[in-house]
Amino acid sequence: MMLAMKYQLAFLQQFFYKCRIMKVARLYTGNDGESHFDEIEVEVEKLQATEGIQFRVGPPGQVQDWHPAPRRQYVITLSGQGEIEIGDGTKRRFGPGDIMLADDLTGRGHVTRVVGSQPRLYVQVPLK
Numbered sequence: 001m002m003l004a005m006k007y008q009l010a011f012l013q014q015f016f017y018k019c020r021i022m023k024v025a026r027l028y029t030g031n032d033g034e035s036h037f038d039e040i041e042v043e044v045e046k047l048q049a050t051e052g053i054q055f056r057v058g059p060p061g062q063v064q065d066w067h068p069a070p071r072r073q074y075v076i077t078l079s080g081q082g083e084i085e086i087g088d089g090t091k092r093r094f095g096p097g098d099i100m101l102a103d104d105l106t107g108r109g110h111v112t113r114v115v116g117s118q119p120r121l122y123v124q125v126p127l128k
Contacts (some may be wrong), residue, residue: 035089068109069102080120
């Protein structure tokens, strides 16, 4: 029994050690003036300076035509599905628990859609 607890503790320590970094989708403006996707690594438990939090709801079928992000902000989907389309036609879906850093502040921007039959509930967390 004691040996099993020791192995369980070792597993948990290794698991939490590896979970100190998480990957987040980032939407940014490239040198071509178009929006692109990549992934960044974010330190877990590191406090980041923010300007508040805004809860938003998008009804099914809502489309926000081409627009850049209004500011650097995390966008976290709580329920429903959102889809982001960039200039080359690439579309990426974000569902519950998905986090995106909107960082495409210039250029043509991106299209945002609420997809599926459910509203999309999400939060925006502007960064300082």
